[in-house]
Structure formats: C-alpha cells, structure tokens
Amino acid sequence: MNNWISEAVFYHIYPLGAFDAPRSNDCFSPPIERLAALGDMVEHFLRLGINAVYLGPVFESDAHGYDTSSFFHVDRRLGENATLKTAVKTLHEHGIRVILDGVFNHVGRNFWAFRDLQMNGPASAYADWFDGIDFSRSSPYGDRFSYNCWNGNYDLVKLNSANNAVLEHIFAAVRMWLQEFAIDGLRLDVADCLSFDFMKRLAGVCRQLRPDFWLMGEVVHGDYRRWVADGILDSVTNYECYKGLYSSHCDKNYFEIAWSLSRQFAENGIYKGLQLYNFVDNHDVTRIIDALARPEHLYPVYCLLFTMPGVPSVYYGSEFGMGGRKNKTDDWPLRPGFNWREQQEKSSHRDLAAAIARLAFLRRGSPALCRGDYRQLGINHEQISFLRQTDDERIVVMVNASDKAMPFRVEVPFDMGAEAYDLLNEQTIAVGKRQIACEVFPNWARVLRV
Secondary structure, X not given: OOHHHHHOOEEEEXXXXXXXOOOOOOOOOOOOOHHHHXXXXXXXXXXXXXXXXXXXXXXXXXXXXXXXXXXXXXXXXXXXXXHXXXXXXXXXXXXXXXXXXXXXXXXXXXXXXXXXXXXXXXXXXXXXXXXXXEOOOOXXXXXXXXXOEEOOEEEEEEEOOOOHHHHHHHHHHHHHHXXXXXXXXXXXXXHHHOOXXXXXXXXXXXXXXXXXXXXXXXXXXXXHHHOEOOOOEOEEEXXXXXXXXXXXXXXXXXXXXXXXXXXXXXXXXXXXXOOOEEEOOOOOOOOHHHHOOOHHHHHHHHHHHHHOOOEEEEEXXXXXXXXXXXXXXXXXXXXXXXXXXXXXXXXXXXXXXXHHHHXXXXXXXXXXXXXXXXXXXXXXXXXXXXXXXXXXXXXXXXXXXXXXXXXXXXEOOOOOOOEEEEXXXXXXXXXXXXXXXXXXXXXXXXXXXX
C-alpha cells in the first residue's frame, strides 16, 4: 500500500539542532515557534528535488529529544502543537510528505509517570510502567529504586512494553499524531530494542487509520528481514550500505559496496524488493564530508546513493558540504544550527546541491531507479557499473571515483539500439548491440537509458 515511498527522496532534519533550540528544556519558558522555519525551507526542498521530510524528535523532552517527557505536546523549544500542524500542512500543500521520530523504547526522567514513581515509590500507580524497577537498591541518580535504561544511559528510562496501559498511552498519542498532524509515517527509534509484538500492534493501529502509513525502523545490526515483514515494518535503516558507501571511497575499494549491493539486491539478494532507507550520514554519525578522505568523493557517493535500490535520504546541510565529527561525549557537532540561505552563500561546495538536485529529479523520473531490479555489470577498485531495470525501462549506471576520466566497457544481457541517452549528463552516446564503451568523467557518473 506504500506506493509513494518508491518515489520518495527524503530530507532528514534534527529540529532541536537545526533551528538553534537550547540544549536543555527548562520546562517553564513560553513556547518559541522555531518549527515555523520549515515554511522557509520549502523553496529549498523543491529546488533540491525533496518530496519527503523526516523530522527528528519534536515532542516535549528534557534535552536532546530522545528523552521524551510528553508524547502529546510539541517541545516548547520548537513551538506548540499548532506550530507542527501548520508546518505539516504547508509541506503537504507543496507535495512533501512528513514522517516523525517515534521514540517508544524509553522516556526521559521528567516523563510525568516517572516523576510520580519518584514521588510515591511502591505506592505509585505507574510503578509497572517501567522496565526492571527494583526498590531494593537505588539508581545512579539517587532514586529510591533502580531501573533499566537504554545502553547504559540512565537519563533514558526503559518503558515496560508488556504493560497494556503503557501501550494504550503510546497508541493514543500516535492516533493523535495521525489525526491532528496528518503525518505520513514514523521512524521508530532503536527498533532493534523494541518487541516484535509491540511493533505489530503499533502497525495495526497506524494502518487502520492510514493504509499507506509508512513505518521505518532504526536497525544497526542483524537480518533486516526480521523487521521488514508483513504486519510489522515497511523499511529499516540500511547501515550496511551506509558503511560501504563511505569506506569504499576511503579505501579505494568499490568491491566492498559492490558486495553489499549484490548481497542485498541482486537476483538472489536477501533483501531483493525491499525499499530500505539509504543514507550517507545522519544525526548519529560523522557527516559524510568528514568521513571521506577526499571531498571530491562527495559526488560519486551521492551518485551511488541516488541510483542504488532503496529510498535515498539527505541529512540537512550535507548538501552544502557541512562538516561534523562524532565524538565520545557529545553528538551536537553533528546537529548544528542551519539556515539554508546562509549556508548556500558560504559553502565551499556550492556545486554539490545542484548535483544532488539533478540526481534527485533524475531518480524520481525513472521507474527503474525507483523500483527496478539490480544486477552488477562491472567492478574495479574505483569503478562500478550496474543495471537497474523494470519491464518498461533499463538503466545502466557507471560510477567513477578516480580523479581521472576512465574508460568503461560494459556488456549487457540484452540487445540495444544504436544509441543510449545519458540522463545525468544529457548526452547521447553510441552503443553496440550488447556493449557500451564510453568514458566517465572524474568523480562522476553516467546514467544511461538503454
């Protein structure tokens, strides 16, 4: 039912960072409508070929957004519920879909039910709302009880998803998000920590209201087919190819990304037909320009991102070459303030956004790139070629990560006419009956409709 997703090009925003919100929530200041800045970004989205926006956490939280204090109220640092409603309506009016972060594994220490537990101890009606509550010992924060948390972070209190009252509270919030804000999907934070029963029930709630509602899970390791299955999720984060996309360039080793693409999507690929969520950076990892050894490789990286199977996503600011390195103590360098007009003017990679826009529109206009099969045609240390095809269209992609123009000689498994059209470079080239021989520009690609 999610036919729209095959043609989606996402733009990922971390709102608390992008819109310069304070790093902590004082819980009493009047709301500031920072989310209204989304309206000014519509022009940029449309120029860039974006037709879907993924907003990181927007609901009331203690600090970084993944420490929720209320599922029913927009974070006062970003505005009010009406601010989000208006922003989504504006995006929809321009043909741009919106998905939000659903943070359901844990909450922050200011979550109302956890505060009641702190106050009332064993007498709290919400003692069973949280996982691993133990009144025989104290927490690292000095609470009169201990509790389970996410990944050793005791500011993130794990919810008890076996408690029906917890589930009904979450589902009531999700129903509100769908009905009042008219969102188009959710990205489930740490989906690899959520129970499959919870995800199935959540999917049922969402799809009862919106059959085309899209559910995508954050999964770092494991067999993605466990999550992307009937009645559970539609997609997951493709961390395997994320790693291959940057390290193949750093190591001059296209064999790495080629192996992943074939393993996942080729004729016998384990994820063939799945629309995985592809990215080269996000709010949790070093930005792509700092992950690469050479900035020139930004161009072949994005050429691969937009031509490989799956759903491409651009992290805010990376289209202008914004940097940011992950460190052990602070993720905020990955989540800076962002004004697209200012960044466009000062960017040292001003051609990159135009290149991404060209790739985005090219992809959206190609059935084969949106949902076609994948077949590798050729591979070398810094060159790769592959076929994407549907019953109605055949596309041959050639990517060159060398700093020199390189000759490609590609055999295809079907007869061609005398010419092929390069959609990316807007050129017609001569081809043989079953062979393409041409040169590919340095750190660039050809996308041939044959």
